[in-house]
Amino acid sequence: MDLAALGTAAGINIAVCVGLFSLYSILRKQPSQATVYFGRRLTTGARKINALSLDRFVPSASWLLKAWNTTDEEILATAGLDSVVFVRLIVFSLRIFSIASFTCLLMVLPVNYQGNLLGHKEIPYETLEVFTILNVREGSQWLWTHCLALYIITFSACVLLHIEYKSITKMRLAHISGSPLNPSHFTIVVRAIPWYQEESYSDSVKKFFTRNYESSYLSHQMVYRSGKVQKLMRNAGKMCKILKDVSIEQNHKPGLYHCGFCGVHSDSFQILSHESESSRGKTCLIDNGLVGKKRKVCAAAFVFFKTRYAALATSKVLHSINPMLWVTQLAPEPQDVYWSNLWIPYGQLWVRKIATLLASVAFMFVFLIPVTIVQGMTHADKLQKTLPFLRGPLKKKFISQVMTGYLPSVVLIVAFYTVPPIMMLISTVEGSISRSGRKKSACFKILYFTIWNVFVVNIFTGTFIDIVSMFTKFDHVEDLPAQIASSIPAQAKFFMTYVLTSGWASLACELMQLYPLLFNFIRRYIFRMKDWAISPMSFPYHTEIPRLLLFGFIGFTCSILVPLILPFLLVYFILAYFIYRNQIINVYIIKYHCGGHFWPLIHSTVIFSLVMMQIIALGVFGLRKSPVSSGFTIPLVIFTLLFNQYCRQRFHPVFQNHVAEILIDMDREDEKYGRTEEIHQQMHAAYCQSPSTPPDMSLAGSYHQPEEETIQDLENVTPEKEPSQVSLSWSVASTFGAPEPQ
Known part of the structure; x- marks a missing residue:
């Protein structure tokens, strides 16, 4: 692949991005698309009516200025700590790759280009290999520049990681101490409750904790396995909520509403809404009444304690000589x-x-099929041998550039759309009892799945046929390590086009919200449905964090070998900074909090990327017969591992456990200000397993959108806070009639 082919791929992606950005700036101003592009703002009640104007159909960059002017403090207040952690990942990537781009383009790229091992052509027809370390001669004294760049990148990354880890740790501690009425601090989950013939599970739990924790035990709530009756009641609960929202919409607009099928007046909707409200406080009674008889009690329970420290201490203790009970x-x-x-x-x-x-490993190996096909498409000569009918089209320069430079990455991206749902399903089967734990597990699986298939497999698949031929001939086997070590810069063309297609284009698609946009079009113009109780989306951390970390991994491992990739990565992270901040501010809502638990995974992945960069550089220096550079790289690997161990000892425990000192201080404050009784009264309702209300319906929110509303007004509304940690924690309690804490 030459520079002209790279320019073709870049030109296609730039045109696609500019077109989508312009289209987005117009669509976001249309009232009919408010549910797609302003879901979070609409849940906070931001609404203002404005007349039709020409400005609604002219592209503008006002959303970029809004994203730029929004501070991290505002994001923390409106979207929570997890969104701040995600934004800090982008900021860290911007900083480290700015340093890497400046260092490598200034020192490493000229050395690579002046190596003259591969020869030179005219600039437009230069192959990408002449800009890589493959163009440097063996034993060259200029390899010390690569080693120096390696030191600069490593030390800069460690300093920035330490700053971010320290800052996010402080924010996590503030997050814990700033949510004094969080019921999860007083509650533990007990599983593997032993069965006794003479007593029920509930009696066993009460007897066990009364005997062993009499001074701190408060009460408990058993867990039931829902059946078909509960699913029907849950669907009925959703329908009641929709009917209630219809009655509210009727109050907002004058005039009568008619049924879409027969034209009958919908006054009865208002009566149903009052009935649903009056039955809201009776849910727990139904839960323990007739419906409860239809459910099967499980060997699990929520146990509530009088203080936070008692719950924390009890959760860490081994309660039986059998660790499985x-x-x-x-x-x-x-x-x-x-x-x-x-x-x-x-x-x-x-x-x-x-x-x-x-199952995850098996899926990774099954996915080798599309990866192998993609690698075959990057080599025009092999593609002509495999598919002879392409010899004619591939002789045309433009078609050859598109098929070997742009199309392979597109095929791989389309195949990767199947990965997140499958990994989420696997993580669900794994058995996590929390939604955040399930999402974190899926994030881990998707991350290493993409690193394996995009980076490792693509490196070795391209040379697999050549490696097999070497072994079959039993000659030139000594060249095998050199060929493997040089395969990374040889695959530079694939990584660059992958950054362009999967990076730039995916960000444009994220901004456009293609699936919600299509769904909104079908819902509004085909089925003629109103915006009844539409639930905005929560942020897909399990897909976006692995994507950012993958590009970071590619950037680290290719920085000194293929420095030409760094400007494309830098543009990607700049776009990501604006686009994701815009989405967090306007689109996504917070349904639950993880407390910044994604940062240790981010830190570990960055350390892994640094170590891989150093090991690959160590192998390349050895094969380039530069013992001095190899000798100076070994201490760098040791330093990085020691730095990681320091961070694990200094910061990581705060993310694994709650701090007893903070919880004790919070317990004393509750006792001092007389909040203890209030907390104890509302504890049971917070974890009431109701068959008629899904766990997240109270958080999803609903909104009612006037047809003439314009989105320019929503931009100018000051962002309101998302429901705070306190109100979110007790929203389920208020659903069942429990009073809101003061």
């Missing part, structure tokens, strides 16, 4: 509970973990 852990937040997995017997979890691990 009376297993405890701190409970997730009420909105974070994944009720469907609570009934899973604790003894099955290790079997499920092994099965899901094997």
